[in-house]
Amino acid sequence: MPELPEVETIRRDLNPELAGRVVTGVAIQQADIVLPPDDATSFGQRLEGRRILGVGRRAKYLLFHLEGGSVLQVQLRMTGRFALGRTEPDPVEFRHIAARLRLDDGRTLFYDDVRRLGGLRLLESREWERQEAGLGPEPLEPGYRAVDLERALATTRAPVKNALMDQRRVAGVGNIYASEALFRAGVDPRRPGRDLDRADLKRLHRAVRQVLREALRDAGTSFRNYRAVNGRSGSFQTSLRVYGRQGEPCRRCGSPIERIVQAGRSTFYCPSCQH
DNA sequence: CTTGTACCCTGACCGC
DNA sequence: TGCGGTCAGGGTACAA
Numbered sequence: 001m002p003e004l005p006e007v008e009t010i011r012r013d014l015n016p017e018l019a020g021r022v023v024t025g026v027a028i029q030q031a032d033i034v035l036p037p038d039d040a041t042s043f044g045q046r047l048e049g050r051r052i053l054g055v056g057r058r059a060k061y062l063l064f065h066l067e068g069g070s071v072l073q074v075q076l077r078m079t080g081r082f083a084l085g086r087t088e089p090d091p092v093e094f095r096h097i098a099a100r101l102r103l104d105d106g107r108t109l110f111y112d113d114v115r116r117l118g119g120l121r122l123l124e125s126r127e128w129e130r131q132e133a134g135l136g137p138e139p140l141e142p143g144y145r146a147v148d149l150e151r152a153l154a155t156t157r158a159p160v161k162n163a164l165m166d167q168r169r170v171a172g173v174g175n176i177y178a179s180e181a182l183f184r185a186g187v188d189p190r191r192p193g194r195d196l197d198r199a200d201l202k203r204l205h206r207a208v209r210q211v212l213r214e215a216l217r218d219a220g221t222s223f224r225n226y227r228a229v230n231g232r233s234g235s236f237q238t239s240l241r242v243y244g245r246q247g248e249p250c251r252r253c254g255s256p257i258e259r260i261v262q263a264g265r266s267t268f269y270c271p272s273c274q275h
Numbered sequence: 276c277t278t279g280t281a282c283c284c285t286g287a288c289c290g291c
Numbered sequence: 292t293g294c295g296g297t298c299a300g301g302g303t304a305c306a307a
Contacts, residue, residue, distance in 0.1 A: 002300055002301095003300050003301095005300095006300065007300095032283095032284095060300090060301075060302095075301080075302080076300090076301085077283095077300095077301045077302070078284090078299065078300070078301060079284090079285080079286095079299085079300095096285085113284095114284080114285055114286070115283080115284045115285050115286085115299090116283085116284060116285080117283060117284065117285095117301065117302080118301085156277080156278090157277080157278080158277080158278065158279090162278090162279095165301090167301095167302080174300050174301070175299090175300060175301085176300050177300080220300085221300070243300090263278090263279070263280085264279090264280070264281085265299095265301095266298080266299090277307105278306105278307085279305105279306090279307085280304105280305090280306085280307100281303105281304090281305085281306100282302105282303090282304085282305105283301105283302095283303090283304105285299100286298105286299095287297105287298090287299090288296105288297085288298085289295105289296090289297085289298105290294105290295095290296090291293105291294090291295095
């Protein structure tokens with residue numbers, strides 16, 4: 001469900017609440033959201049009694065840094081989300097609670113995931129570092145430059161839209177913001193990455209950063225079922241220029257926005273503004 | 276190596 | 292009201 005701006009919004013919500021807390025109890029309702037190396041039983045045994053030092057983010061992963069160096073990695077995928085409170089959240093809204101983490105302040109962190117594509121993974125720091133090494137750079141870091149995007153796209157024949165969503169090339173860009181960034185850069189999503197020239201890449205680099213930054217400022221895009229923690233919703237959906245606007249007029253030129261399928265995912269673009 | 280496809284899973288929505 | 296088809300902010304395993 002969430003891309004970088006949504007995951008970062010959730011991180012900002014969770015970090016002040018969870019930093020310093022001890023996990024006093026773990027209850028798993030849906031065993032398949034516990035990811036290897038653990039099963040539901042060993043996961044609880046390993047996690048109980050551990051203190052959360054802080055909540056970080058890398059790409060679309062949330063990272064609960066635990067005392068002693070290990071990391072609880074959360075992948076929200078399409079429908080994972082959190083609620084935090086002293087009592088159970090709205091049972092209509094949260095119908096698919098898959099895990100409950102009880103905290104030493106009397107509150108519980110609820111993990112809800114309709115489709116159960118997401119999950120929780122408890123990793124030693126070495127294992128996490130190994131996994132992290134395979135991820136591309138964080139596009140909102142100040143040191144992320146056009147040349148980094150250039151390097152990531154220069155050799156690939158894959159369509160630039162798919163390449164942007166490849167987490168090894170750049171971290172955190174998903175289906176919505178890939179389409180939005182390409183529109184803002186005026187680049188046709190079907191072009192092979194290596195066919196982009198330097199000017200295209202400069203515009204695309206700027207567009208990726210801009211769209212992610214604006215979305216983060218608006219606390220993400222909310223529609224369907226994405227909400228930040230405890231129901232807070234983002235507002236970037238009003239700034240979307242192509243995503244979900246198939247057949248509607250391009251805000252820049254008036255031509256109908258088109259929808260195509262790339263790698264099994266919808267891509268939206270303006271055929272007259274993007275080349 | 277690179278690239279494309281199938282698959283994981285449930286629910287909302289649309290046309291008939 | 293029911294039914295089948297399509298689609299959904301992701302990532303990974305596997306085949307070509």
